[in-house]
Amino acid sequence: MCEPFIHNHQYNLVKNQADLLLQAYRTASDSKVLESVKYSVETKILELFPDATAAQKQMLGAVSVLRAAEEFQAYLKALQEYLLPFPAITAKQIQKLFPKNKKLKLPDLAGLDYRFMTYLSWVDISTNKLFIVVPMNGQFVGVEGRYTLTHKKSYCFVCNQFEELALFTAVSRKRPANTSPDYYKAVGNYLCMDGHECNKNITDTASLEQFVSSVIG
Template sequence: MTERFIRNHQFNFIKKQSDHVQRAHHTVSDPKVLQAVIFQSEAKIMELFPELNEDQRKVLEPITTCKSAQDFSDYLQKVCEHTIDFPAISEAQIKRLFPKNKKLKLPNLSAMDVSKLTYLGWLDIATNKIYYVYQDQGKFVGVEGKFTPGSKKNLCSFCHGYEEVALVSAISKAKSSISPDYYKAVGNYMCVDTHQCNKQITDVSNLEGFIARVLAKE
């Protein structure tokens, strides 16, 4: 059996391309244009995995032969069977990521579908804090930020979805160039609903960039 090789954000990207191809089957009348759309989507999917083996390629390639809604549903179900769960993490491990926070509100790990997580995120409404846990190069990292809810929807920096967002600001470990007594703040608009964000994120570059800027010491 082929080992699981698809991360959550990659599955979201594949689903997005699958939806795009399915719409093309209903809206594009020119066969050559339709074929171009199909193979362009296939190429984008393959680019996510530069070192595919033959078995993995066979999991992804059927997008070129899907035609009906059932075909696409079956295709995504098969792809989903090869997704990688978010790595197991305990409450004790999470606490160690935030050693200065003695009253840390922990997420309900048992209620989370780890197969649908790119990052672990949760809110503490009482303190207006939001927490992110991510595995970077096999090591868990944690970021704590203050959030200011907005009254309107906007684009999320992580998933690029048009959702209810909050201005999240985290203090970087890197000191400000203005004065050695001040630390830089790193902020952007992120989804309030981290579950929804995880369902939509297709690229981790902004997520990883945010975490890197916060944890950078210089």
């Protein structure tokens, strides 16, 4: 049996590609088109895992022989057994990430399904603040900032899906040399109001990690 090797964002991309192939079977009548889509889907999935073992490649590549919706569902369900969960984190670890926030409201850690998480986020409605925790380079990084509802749909900078958004604005910790004590720089972007949905959609961590890096310096 294979060890877990699939991150949440990778699983989401595999799911998207599987849905694409299933849709092609439902709508395309040209066998050459179907073969092209099948080849493209299998290639993109395998490219996600350049270090995969032969057994892992065989498991992932099985998408190319699927046809019925039930087969695709079974394929994706089977892959869930190999998801790498979000690293275990305690309330104490979270508090250490936000040392200046003495009245930090903590998320419900017991109610989370860590398999389907790329990042942890929660909102403190009383202060209109959003907190994000991201595992980067083997350690947790925390970012807090203002959370402003937009009451509109657009594309989230984290998952790149069309969702209800909020503006997240954090103060950058970077300080150029010879700046005055009053200097500060705000870094902001639009992301999903619902962090759970965002984690279900995210297929690439680059934008999230770039944003976090721009805040923490």
